[in-house]
Each structure stands twice: as structure tokens, then as C-alpha cells.
Amino acid sequence: MDNLSMNIQYVKGVGPKRASRLNKLNIKTIYDLLYFFPREYEDRSQFNTILNTPIGEKASLDIEIVGPSKVLRPRRNMSILKVPFKDSSGYGYLVWFNQEYLKDNFNIGEKLKVNGKINKIGMEYQVMNPVFEKNSTDNKVGRILPIYPLTKGLSNNEVIKIMKSALNHYLEYVEESLPRDIIEKYKLMEKVNAIKNIHFPSNKENLLDAKRRLIFEELLVLQLGLFIIKNKSYLNNKGIKFESVGxxxxxxxxxxxxxxxxxxxxxxxxxxxxxxPIQMNRLVQGDVGSxxxxxxxxxxxxxxxxxxxxxxxxxxxxxxxxxxxxxxxxxxxxxxxxxxxxxxxxxxxxxxxxxxxxxxxxxxxxxxxxxxxxxxxxxxxxxxxxxxxxxxxxxxxxxxxxxxxxxxxxxxxATPIPRTLALILYGDLDISIIDELPPGRKEIETYAVGPEMIDRINKFIEKQILEGRQAYIVCPLIEDSESISLNSAEELYTILSNTTFKNFNVGLLHGKMNPKEKDEIMEKFKEHKLDILVSTTVIEVGVNVPNSNIMVVYNAERFGLAQLHQLRGRVGRGEYQSYCILLNYGKNKIARERMRILQSSSDGFVISEKDLELRGPGEFFGTKQHGLPELKIANLFSDITILKLVQKEALKIMDMDKNLQSSKYKVLRSQILDMFKNLGDDLILN
Known part of the structure; x- marks a missing residue:
């Protein structure tokens, strides 16, 4: 590990100037470099022929140069270099724009490997701005290329060269952090192989295995760290022993x-x-209205x-x-x-x-x-x-x-979080769940419809208001925007208050209002001085207006399922049958599937699980505010399947050795200290 903590500038090909650029990417040591993972990959490993590759797609080709290079000058300050070639399927041209300096690089009869996007103009096939290699040591074609996050003055090729140098000289110092029984039980790749293959995968299978191994390890370190913090706080946080109260x-x-x-x-x-006599730290999760x-x-x-x-x-x-x-x-x-x-x-x-x-x-x-x-x-x-x-x-x-x-x-x-995620997001808290609604609450009737139903919806709202009820109408934007074709709260409020519902009292509520304005509007709605409230999602949390029984959400496809479920929970709080109408402008299959889930389920936990499945990675739920360490490769949302395995294993480890004192957990323990170093060195109990 000492070798891995050396300053990055001493890696061959780095030096002080490049080191300062790498520092901007938070790479200060050799360890940081080895754990600086690619953000994506370009697969150049699959070879094809020019005539068999779909136009517009990239391909790797084995070719032979069949004629001299030609430079065309269609206009001032522009040159096009064309080099004729053939492969086993036919003929084409390598084409570069404004790279005339390459023209003497190619000889008739010379064999190359190239990779680029296939284009066709008339009957002529072209490979646009290709990368090429003349011998296997170039290693630009015929492999999976890592694409790294970059900063000014640092190219992807430079990072690749530096990474190769670091792997050649320092990979042997990487210690295996997982015990042998865990590696075998979950069929995980050895750590050294995983780091090698995450940077320079020999094939797709090895890349997937490397990712799985490193994601498993990172999530295990995170979960064990959170369990240890929780145990420590449980043992150390003396609290109040409250009296029994008859x-x-x-x-x-x-x-x-x-x-x-x-x-x-x-x-x-x-x-x-x-x-x-120990401080309580407990999270109570309960669905809307529980x-x-x-x-x-x-x-x-x-x-x-x-x-x-x-x-x-x-x-x-x-x-x-x-x-x-x-x-x-x-x-x-x-x-x-x-x-x-x-x-x-x-x-x-x-x-x-x-x-x-x-x-x-x-x-x-x-x-x-x-x-x-x-x-x-x-x-x-x-x-x-x-x-x-x-x-x-x-x-x-x-x-x-x-x-x-x-x-x-x-x-x-009231934001439903699957228990697996709650163990991470609220790792320092004990979790209680209220998973039952009080008896007598009527199911909210939920309908997902297209914009062609707006007139019928407005007539239904009018009928309900005449019977003494109130309605929420929610939009995703505050102001009208020319660039996005969405209903805005201000635009809709103007239309509804001046035309459709001009005989009723219509209010507008959005996040850009100051707190006093928001409260005044909400108070008016609560006191039934308003019949309809046009709003953005600021009404998502908590306000109780038992007389409101209609929730209409415009552009429902723009909201997460969990958020739509929260919005739906603003109605159905009184004695009246309530309705949630989701106006869906989305045409794709996922948009329809999401609306179907809301129509068929009123269980917030089921809905949030489905939301994760359908949306995959992304900010399902902001994690930065939870103070969690930054993850380098794992994603709490898209890697939920691995997270479930990790949590079972972490609980077993904690049962056997809650402070990770055993020598088999020595490297894991040091990784936990490193991940949670911002909390201080006394994280682990001695």
C-alpha cells in the first residue's frame, strides 16, 4: 500500500505539470489513479466488413490500401483527405477533414486495422475520420477502448498511456480485500484482475465481471462502514431513559x-x-395517510x-x-x-x-x-x-x-424508500415501517388519460366543484418555455381562470413565491376561499385539505412514480370519493407502463420499487444531502441487485466480527477507514 500512496508525479510519463492537471481530477496518488475508472467504453473489438456495416454505425475493419492519397479543397480553409482501400467485401475510402498532414502515412499494398463511422455518398462507401493502426503494438483498434473523465490540457490518449504505465509498475502492490470464502461464494473476479480489466478489458465478459467485482466491494465497504457507525453510536450515545407513563x-x-x-x-x-438509556435514532416510514x-x-x-x-x-x-x-x-x-x-x-x-x-x-x-x-x-x-x-x-x-x-x-x-436503499440512505438509523392504512379510507380512483380528454376532465371538475368540492391542478413548470413543450403553471392558470373556470375562484401556487405568499394562498385553499389551486409540486408535502377530492397532473410522464404517488396523497383525506387524473403526453412504452403501475397500485413501497426498475440510475432520491461518501463505480439505484447480496453478507460479517478485528478483514477495515475518513480516525471501535 505504501507504494500506492506515492505522489502521482513519480509515475513514468507524468511529472509535475501533468500531476497538477491530474490533481484537478482528484488524482493525487497512484492509488487514486488506479481507482480512477473510465466513464464509458468504446467497443472497437468487433470486426466487420464495409459492405455489411449499417450506414451511420462505427466498425473496426481489416483493410488494404489500394491507391494513392488524394487531397480535395472544396473551399478555402477546408481540405478533405481521401485514401482508397479494399477489404474482403468491397472498396471504400478513408476520409479525414482538415488533416492533410496524414497523406504521406499510407503506401499502396499496406495492410491496416481501422475504426470509424461508415458513411455512403452515392455509390461510394467511406470511413469517416478513422483511427488506424499499422501493427499490433499501437493497440488502437480491435479492443475495448476506455473513455476517461478529462480536464483542460489532458487528453484521453494521455490518460491511457499514464494508466498503462501505472498498471505495469504498481498493480502487483494491490492487496486482495475480500476474504477467499466471499470471492468463491459469489464467483467474483480477483481484485488485481478486476482493476486491470476495468481499465483495459480483454473482452465484454471480463469487463462485466470486473465491474461486478468492484461494485460488490465498494458497496460492501459502504454498508459495513454504516453498520459500524450505527453500532458505535448505539454503544456510545448515552441517552435518556424515560419514565413509564401510565x-x-x-x-x-x-x-x-x-x-x-x-x-x-x-x-x-x-x-x-x-x-x-441510549439515544434513539429511528426512522418511521409510512405511506401517505398511514x-x-x-x-x-x-x-x-x-x-x-x-x-x-x-x-x-x-x-x-x-x-x-x-x-x-x-x-x-x-x-x-x-x-x-x-x-x-x-x-x-x-x-x-x-x-x-x-x-x-x-x-x-x-x-x-x-x-x-x-x-x-x-x-x-x-x-x-x-x-x-x-x-x-x-x-x-x-x-x-x-x-x-x-x-x-x-x-x-x-x-x-412519507417518501417510500425500499428497505434495501433505506439501509444505506439512513444507515445510521433504526427503521420502522407503518405498512397499513387506517380503516375506512376510500381508495383514490386513478386514471391515466391522453390530452384529448381535457374537455371531459374540465367538465368533471366543474361538476365536483358545484357539489362543493375542490381541485388541485399540478404542472411541471412555473413559466412558459419556448424550448420545452410543456404546460406551465402560470400559462395554465391564466387560461383556466379567464376562460374554462372563470366562474370559480382559481389560485396559483409555485416555488418562486416567497413563504408568506405561499402560506396565504394555501390558507385560502384550506378555508375554501379558492375552488381550484393550480400549482407546481410545492403541494407534494403534507398539507391536509379534506374537502379537496380531485388531483389532475398535467404532463404526468415528467414526474417520478414516487412523486406522483405523493401528489395523489394530497386528496382522499376526507369523507368524499377522490380522484387522481394523470394527463400523459408521453407516447413511449415506458411512459404507458409507469402510468399503468399507478392505476393498479396504491402501495407506495411497491411503486418506489417499480420506479427504480423503470428509471434505473439517476436521482430517484437525492443522496448528497445524506452525507454519504462518494462512490467511484457503484450506483445505489442501478446496482440494487448487488446491493441486496452485499447487505446479507455485511450482516453475516457483523454477526461474526462486529469490529472487523480478524486478520481476514484487515484490508476491508482499512478501506472502510479510508471511505469514511471525513468522520475522523476513531470510526472503528478498538
């Missing part, structure tokens, strides 16, 4: 509804955490009745206000003082609340990120809850944690 049973009996079995199970897990807020209320009740304060943070003022209204009503009979803290309060009111919070006169504070500002002090914070965790980063959660002496942390989200 009144909790009375509180549950007094609720205007019965808890579902799923809610009872999740609350038991929270109770068990609160019984222990009743997460009441679980938070039960935890807050026990916290306050044990003599501590509780805080609940929501991402928007309207959602914080909604929580405050529902929770203060629940707690009013139980002598629990609940207050709301948001950015729009007057300075005088804020100062008064902050003083009471510090003195312990407030039991529960509910608010936005205003709760984590520096000047806020608690008397004795015992429980901190964040709602819709994906709207907050890890840092905000950490700040909230520092407001007390290791308060219990409860994180709630």
Missing part, C-alpha cells in the same frame, strides 16, 4: 380513532427505545409526561401550522403547553416564545428550520422529531441533536 393508555383510549396494528407495532419499537403524526404525538406525550421538552421540525410553515393545530387540540386536555415557532412570527412574539422555551414553560415546540437557529435554547430537550426528512439534510438533524443532551431522535417520512 397515562399513555388513557391518552390512546381518548383518541377519536383506533390505532392500526402497524401503528401499535411501530409505537412499541419507539417505547422500547425510550425505555433504554398515520405517522399520531405516532409522533404518542412519543411526545411520553417525553413531556417524563419531565422533558419535545420539538418537531417540518419543512414548510403551512405544514408546521397544520401539525400545531392538530397536536395542540390532542394535548389540550392533558395540561401540555404546545407552541408554534415560524419565521413569519413578529419579533416580539418570537422573543416571548424563546424565553418560555428556555425557562421550561413550553412543553412542545413545533416549527420550521427556525427551531435550529443559534439563539434557540431549550430547558431540557428530550425528543427531537423531523417530519419529511428528505427535505432536511443530515447537518440540520445534527444541529437539532445539539440543542439538548443527546435527545431521542425520531425521523418521519
Amino acid at each position: 397515562e399513555i393508555d388513557e391518552f390512546i383510549k381518548a383518541l377519536p380513532f383506533t390505532l392500526t396494528q402497524s401503528q401499535k407495532n411501530v409505537f412499541k419499537e419507539i417505547q422500547d427505545d425510550m425505555d433504554r 398515520g405517522k403524526t399520531i405516532i409522533a404525538a404518542l412519543a411526545m406525550f411520553r417525553c413531556v409526561k417524563s419531565g422533558y421538552q419535545a420539538a418537531m421540525m417540518a419543512p414548510t410553515e403551512i405544514l408546521a401550522t397544520q401539525h400545531y393545530e392538530s397536536l395542540s387540540k390532542l394535548f389540550s386536555k392533558w395540561n401540555i403547553n404546545c407552541k408554534l415557532l415560524t419565521g413569519s412570527l413578529t419579533q416580539k412574539k418570537k422573543t416571548e416564545i424563546l424565553q418560555k422555551l428556555k425557562d421550561g414553560d413550553i412543553d412542545i415546540i413545533i416549527g420550521t428550520h427556525a427551531i435550529i437557529q443559534e439563539n434557540i435554547e431549550f430547558y431540557n430537550l428530550g425528543l427531537a422529531i423531523t417530519d419529511e426528512q428528505h427535505r432536511f439534510g443530515v447537518k440540520q438533524r445534527a444541529i437539532l441533536n445539539q440543542k439538548g443532551n443527546n435527545p431521542d431522535m425520531l425521523v418521519m417520512t
Whole structure:
């Protein structure tokens, strides 16, 4: 490993100047270079003949030069070099633009390997701007070519030369990190071979095997690291042992509804955490409308009745206000003082609340990120809850944690995440899932239709409004854009409010409005001063308007399935039959398949799994805010199958050796320390 930690400038062919360019790509050591993987590959390994290659496709050809080079000058500052050749199928020309200097490179009768795009003009076949090699040592044709990320002053050919030099001199110093039993069990390529083949694969099969091996290893290192952090925090984070509170049973009996079995199970897990003198760090996932807020209320009740304060943070003022209204009503009979803290309060009111919070006169504070500002002090914070965790980063959660002496942390989200991914995205949290909806909730009728149905949809909306209901109409854009043919919220609002629904009250809501404007519009909708709300996805999170029973989504093909499911959850919250109408402008098979999934399922977890399958890689769910280490080759979404295998193996390893003290895990352990080095060297327990 010492050899691999040498400065990159000492690799043959690098030197100080190239080293400074490589540094811009975050390549500082030989180890960094070996793990600087290609972003894609160009397959030049498959040979064809000129007449058998489809026009417009690239091909590798074995050819013989059959005539002298000719230079044409169709106009000033432009030259075309043409070199006639033949292969086993027929004749053609090698063609280069503005590369006249190549004309003396070719001799009649000379045999070459070339690779380029096949073109046909009239009856003449051409190979456009080809790369060529005259002997096997050139190694430009007949293989899979790695394409690397680059920076100014550094070409792909230069990186290839440097990489070859590094592999020739330093590959032998790479240590195998996986134990032999794991390599054999999963039929993984040896690490040295994997690194060699990820850069210069001898064939497609070896490239796939190399990728699989390196993805497996990287995900294993990540998952083990997260498990170790979780174990360490579990053992080291002394927390509050809350008192047993007999009144909790009375509180549950007094609720205007019965808890579902799923809610009872999740609350038991929270109770068990609160019984222990160790800090709770728990994620509660529950589909839209599954009743997460009441679980938070039960935890807050026990916290306050044990003599501590509780805080609940929501991402928007309207959602914080909604929580405050529902929770203060629940707690009013139980002598629990609940207050709301948001950015729009007057300075005088804020100062008064902050003083009471510090003195312990407030039991529960509910608010936005205003709760984590520096000047806020608690008397004795015992429980901190964040709602819709994906709207907050890890840092905000950490700040909230520092407001007390290791308060219990409860994180709630209605964004369904498959458990496999949740173990990574929330690797430091225990996970509880509410997987059952309260009885009596009506299924939301979901229809996917084309734009030809708009008139019928508008008539249906009108009929429902005349019966006293309200409707959401969601668009993907705020302003009209000439470059993208999509419905914009502003354009649609203008049309609907002035023509189609001119006899009704129509409002507009979008993300570019300031928080006060947004809250005013939402409040109007909530109070039924608006019949229709035209909006972007800012209404995706949490707001409860029981009287609204129609959700129409324009350009539904532009949204992820999980996001559409969240939007659908804004209706169906009252006694009325609710409807979600997805206006699909997409013509392709995947767009239709995605709409079909939403029509046939109301289970957010099933929908999110399907979303991953159909969308593949991409930001299904932002990962940077989770503070995860950057991955070099694995993708949490497209490599979910490997991730599932890795998690089983990681759990087995942790059962046998939770601190990886065994010599068989020595290299794995050092890789974990390296991956999580930003957290400090005391990551692994000794």
C-alpha cells in the first residue's frame, strides 16, 4: 500500500505539470489513479466488413490500401483527405477533414486495422475520420477502448498511456480485500484482475465481471462502514431513559380513532427505545395517510409526561401550522403547553416564545428550520422529531441533536424508500415501517388519460366543484418555455381562470413565491376561499385539505412514480370519493407502463420499487444531502441487485466480527477507514 500512496508525479510519463492537471481530477496518488475508472467504453473489438456495416454505425475493419492519397479543397480553409482501400467485401475510402498532414502515412499494398463511422455518398462507401493502426503494438483498434473523465490540457490518449504505465509498475502492490470464502461464494473476479480489466478489458465478459467485482466491494465497504457507525453510536450515545407513563393508555383510549396494528407495532419499537438509556435514532416510514403524526404525538406525550421538552421540525410553515393545530387540540386536555415557532412570527412574539422555551414553560415546540437557529435554547430537550426528512439534510438533524443532551431522535417520512436503499440512505438509523392504512379510507380512483380528454376532465371538475368540492391542478413548470413543450403553471392558470373556470375562484401556487405568499394562498385553499389551486409540486408535502377530492397532473410522464404517488396523497383525506387524473403526453412504452403501475397500485413501497426498475440510475432520491461518501463505480439505484447480496453478507460479517478485528478483514477495515475518513480516525471501535 505504501507504494500506492506515492505522489502521482513519480509515475513514468507524468511529472509535475501533468500531476497538477491530474490533481484537478482528484488524482493525487497512484492509488487514486488506479481507482480512477473510465466513464464509458468504446467497443472497437468487433470486426466487420464495409459492405455489411449499417450506414451511420462505427466498425473496426481489416483493410488494404489500394491507391494513392488524394487531397480535395472544396473551399478555402477546408481540405478533405481521401485514401482508397479494399477489404474482403468491397472498396471504400478513408476520409479525414482538415488533416492533410496524414497523406504521406499510407503506401499502396499496406495492410491496416481501422475504426470509424461508415458513411455512403452515392455509390461510394467511406470511413469517416478513422483511427488506424499499422501493427499490433499501437493497440488502437480491435479492443475495448476506455473513455476517461478529462480536464483542460489532458487528453484521453494521455490518460491511457499514464494508466498503462501505472498498471505495469504498481498493480502487483494491490492487496486482495475480500476474504477467499466471499470471492468463491459469489464467483467474483480477483481484485488485481478486476482493476486491470476495468481499465483495459480483454473482452465484454471480463469487463462485466470486473465491474461486478468492484461494485460488490465498494458497496460492501459502504454498508459495513454504516453498520459500524450505527453500532458505535448505539454503544456510545448515552441517552435518556424515560419514565413509564401510565397515562399513555388513557391518552390512546381518548383518541377519536383506533390505532392500526402497524401503528401499535411501530409505537412499541419507539417505547422500547425510550425505555433504554441510549439515544434513539429511528426512522418511521409510512405511506401517505398511514398515520405517522399520531405516532409522533404518542412519543411526545411520553417525553413531556417524563419531565422533558419535545420539538418537531417540518419543512414548510403551512405544514408546521397544520401539525400545531392538530397536536395542540390532542394535548389540550392533558395540561401540555404546545407552541408554534415560524419565521413569519413578529419579533416580539418570537422573543416571548424563546424565553418560555428556555425557562421550561413550553412543553412542545413545533416549527420550521427556525427551531435550529443559534439563539434557540431549550430547558431540557428530550425528543427531537423531523417530519419529511428528505427535505432536511443530515447537518440540520445534527444541529437539532445539539440543542439538548443527546435527545431521542425520531425521523418521519412519507417518501417510500425500499428497505434495501433505506439501509444505506439512513444507515445510521433504526427503521420502522407503518405498512397499513387506517380503516375506512376510500381508495383514490386513478386514471391515466391522453390530452384529448381535457374537455371531459374540465367538465368533471366543474361538476365536483358545484357539489362543493375542490381541485388541485399540478404542472411541471412555473413559466412558459419556448424550448420545452410543456404546460406551465402560470400559462395554465391564466387560461383556466379567464376562460374554462372563470366562474370559480382559481389560485396559483409555485416555488418562486416567497413563504408568506405561499402560506396565504394555501390558507385560502384550506378555508375554501379558492375552488381550484393550480400549482407546481410545492403541494407534494403534507398539507391536509379534506374537502379537496380531485388531483389532475398535467404532463404526468415528467414526474417520478414516487412523486406522483405523493401528489395523489394530497386528496382522499376526507369523507368524499377522490380522484387522481394523470394527463400523459408521453407516447413511449415506458411512459404507458409507469402510468399503468399507478392505476393498479396504491402501495407506495411497491411503486418506489417499480420506479427504480423503470428509471434505473439517476436521482430517484437525492443522496448528497445524506452525507454519504462518494462512490467511484457503484450506483445505489442501478446496482440494487448487488446491493441486496452485499447487505446479507455485511450482516453475516457483523454477526461474526462486529469490529472487523480478524486478520481476514484487515484490508476491508482499512478501506472502510479510508471511505469514511471525513468522520475522523476513531470510526472503528478498538
